[in-house]
Amino acid sequence: MVVALISAYSHTSLVEEGLTYFKEIDKEYGFIPLDENYGFVVDLSAQAGSLDEVKKFIAAMPKKPGPSVLGALLGxxxxxxxxxxxxxxxxILLKLESKEDGFQKLLLSLYLKTGMLDKREEVISKMRERGISKRQSLSWLDTSKRNYIFILGDTGRVHDNGFLVC
Known part of the structure; x- marks a missing residue:
């Protein structure tokens, strides 16, 4: 629930409200943030703030930042x-999560955004060498009667396992 709320604040550019919520939730509910929660706050701050603010937030964290926070910093x-x-x-992330593709997708996107297509191709080539492929975007829905999975770009057929692919 915390991740969903912080993410919602991020996508609606309500940075101050999101940061206030994050800072007060442990007082009110005894919530101890996970690395993923800190990562969403870094993303929230980056969307509307300066990198200096993001770096200050990370430096003030009570624990060493993990892959979620570092990935958000890459973002x-x-x-x-x-x-x-x-x-x-x-x-740094490659050393921590050599088979993860999320941070590499961010790097690919940055190279595309900045017109550095040769570097983009270099990353794609290295991903192939390591056997890393970009995962398709997907989401799912669990109901009491059936599980549904939605994969970006698919046509909408029910698989043997009961998943509906759209």
Whole structure:
């Protein structure tokens, strides 16, 4: 629920409200934030703030930032067009999560955004060498009668496992 609320604040650009919620939730509910929760706050701050604010938030965290926070920081670098910083962060994330494609997608997107197509092709080539492919976007819905999965770009057929693919 916390992730959903912080994400909603992020997508509606209600940065101050989201940060206030995040700071007060542990007082009211005894909530201890996970790395993913901190990552969403970094994303929230990056959407509407400066990189300095994002870095201050990360430095003030009570624990060492994990892959979710570092991935969100990579996203912040992408938002602000900081290619060199993004490349450094991608190298760190590669060591932590060598088979994960999320941060590499951010780097690909940054290279596309900045017109660095040769570097983009280089990352794609390295992903292929490592056996990493970009995962399709998907979401799912569990009901009491059936499970549904929605995969971007598919045509809408029911699979043997009961999943509806759209």
């Amino acid at each position: 912040a670098y992408k938002i602000h067009g900081e290619v060199e910083e993004a490349e450094k962060m991608a190298k």
